[in-house]
Amino acid sequence: MSKGFTTTYRIALLASAILAMFAGVEARLVWLHVIDRDALLRSVGEARRQLTVDTARRGDIVDAHGALLATSRSIIVLGVDPQFTRPEDRPKWPRLAELIGLPLPVLQKAFLTKIRPEAPKGENRAGPDKPMLITLAQPGTPPAEAAPATVAAAGDAAAKDDTELDEPDELNNRPIRWAKLSDQVPESVYADVTKLNVRGVYGRRLYRRDYPHNEMAAHIIGFVDGHEKPMAGMEHYADFYLRGENGWLESEKDGKSRELAQFRTREVPAVDGFNVTLSIDATVQHMVEDELAKVAAQYEPQKATIIVSDPLTGFVLALANYPSFDLNTYNKLTKDEQRWMRNVALADEYEPGSVFKIVAVSGALNEGLVTTQTEFDCTLEKIDYNGLTRNLPREDASDHFDHPLSVAEIVAHSSNKGAAQLAMRLGDQRFYDYARAFGFGQHTGFPVGGEVLGNLKPPAKWDSLTITRMPMGQSVTATALQMQQAMGVIASGGVLLRPQVIRQIRDAQGELVYKFDRIEERRVISQQTADTMARLLTEVVSPEGNAVQAAIPGFNVAGKTGTAQKLLPVILSNGTTVMRYSDKHHVASFVGFFPASHPQVAIAVIIDDADARCPTGVAFGNAVAAPVFKRLGERLIPYLDIRPTIQNDAAPALALGDTR
């Protein structure tokens, strides 16, 4: 065996060197890991740790057939850091300006303005002055976006400020680190912008609410503000379901602020918001809004409302008001135009006029106090009631009855005197109880629109004329939806149904979370009374009735007109202001349903103050609202596949083809 290459001297030297090196390394390790540990960890943590919020997507609002009514889509807020631009990119600027739809001079100014003089004290400053501990970004953000020179505060911060500034230099100028170029860049355009590869230009991705149908169902859907804060309508009511829950992930970043995915320590995924399915049918809603537009063009009313619902379930198929507004541009409305946002179908009350007669007639029939053939003298001027002589209301100028009217005729001709006498048969308290039972003076429970109660005073607060005026729809106020709900009692066979607009809640994967069903509030009248009332109401649109304009060939239409004088302030000669019923301003309405024997659709048409454009100078319900009911009904028949109830001998033309 060889002696080996070592000598004692060499061994000692080598061992000493190795030991010295190990000792040095160990000393350094002890220094770093024990003595300086806290400071270093703090420093590393501050420099490398990053907490990224994974923004949850707000759920969609869809119609009964799944058509998008409100959705969230990501858009890019595009900006430039003027400190990072380079001269060789200058030829690309015109193309960039063209892509984002910005005038070239404006773009050039954003690129070339590199500093801003320090703002005077007290003025709000943007940028790094704000503590910015959390970086907001979408997961999987490309490095180009995730590595801005300034802190990447996506979303709202970007929307709030058009620029972000750095600390002021010695000349008190603040370098601009981000100047907004556009806040509406779609994903597809942003892909083209990225391909241009202009240095310093980067975008911040955020979700923005989009309403693809603009004005459609604006008062039902509502809207969110620029920061996704729900402001009105379904957006506000169903926010709990829609908003989702943000996730977050904790990881580390490199020197260029790029996430080091391998150092992700905790990851809580975002839970996207649920989708809300409404009972609104976009096609029916469009038909309704189309009819409202025609009414607006023809009569220029102060306001108008049309509601279409399924009378057997209470679900609203369409609800529209005139005037309305565009959900995508609600923030551009002037102060005066902001009243258009009011859902007048629920937030405004009006005297319902003759439509309210259904309460007295239904009550008297349901209590067995009268039959359809019971007759009343409708020429009386005064009548004794509860020991007092009361003045009966006048009939409409065109109505003069030379014979006693049966209950059926009272309904068909809309006799005010007849309705008053029916209410007197019921008595104050029972009439009031029926009015309450029909839903007047209380909330319907409709989830959106800022619903008001309406005004239905209890008998203790009535004056001597109330029992004669309330049955014809004066001295009582109601919302358009309350009228629709009350007529629904007759259509549904005597049951008061809660009007609803949400059908289902589904999660982001489409799984059913909750399903809403028909809600019966109470039985108001018997099925038999409801059937009788439906039959009586079909006489209203018969040639003998007062609203033949609402008749739809082939279908039994049941409905009731209303022409309510508006109660307006009048200044007397002595300077005092009193409220008087106007002869020149009316609320015209027609509320009905069809087919009367098995109702499939209920429609309420309420038009406020259309008198000025009416040939007669008075906007009667049968002249203004009933034709709208008819037109709308005829459009709904083929769409909702409503089968005719009256056999017509005339052979129809064929849509599917004649096989004879």
Next chain:
Amino acid sequence: MRAGPPNGSRAFVNHFMVYALVAICTSASIGLGTVWMRHQISVAANENKVLEAAVADLDRRIEETDAAIAAEQDPAVLNRRNTDWNLGLVAPVETQVRRISEDPVLRLASLHNRKLFGEVPATVSLQVALAH
């Protein structure tokens, strides 16, 4: 000169050197392996991140497309297109509709066939080849 047997200290040193070299090589291998493994973890994590980004990007594109489709399907837009392109489409009215109880496809097929062949049964002629 003939080398004698190594004394105890030299043998120990030789062994020490060998073991030290083995230990260094082993720890270096472990170190390199660890570095390689961490690199692979990093690569996999970044690939995952890129994939996530791609999926998220696709989702965003789908959402954008859905919104665009919904906007194009707005009845007002469809009406405008109908007018602009002179399509002349109108909604059916009740008098145009014949309600049928049978399958409309079979009904239309029947109608088509009757137009094609008439009410009289068609005569059928066949060419027959006879083998000798």
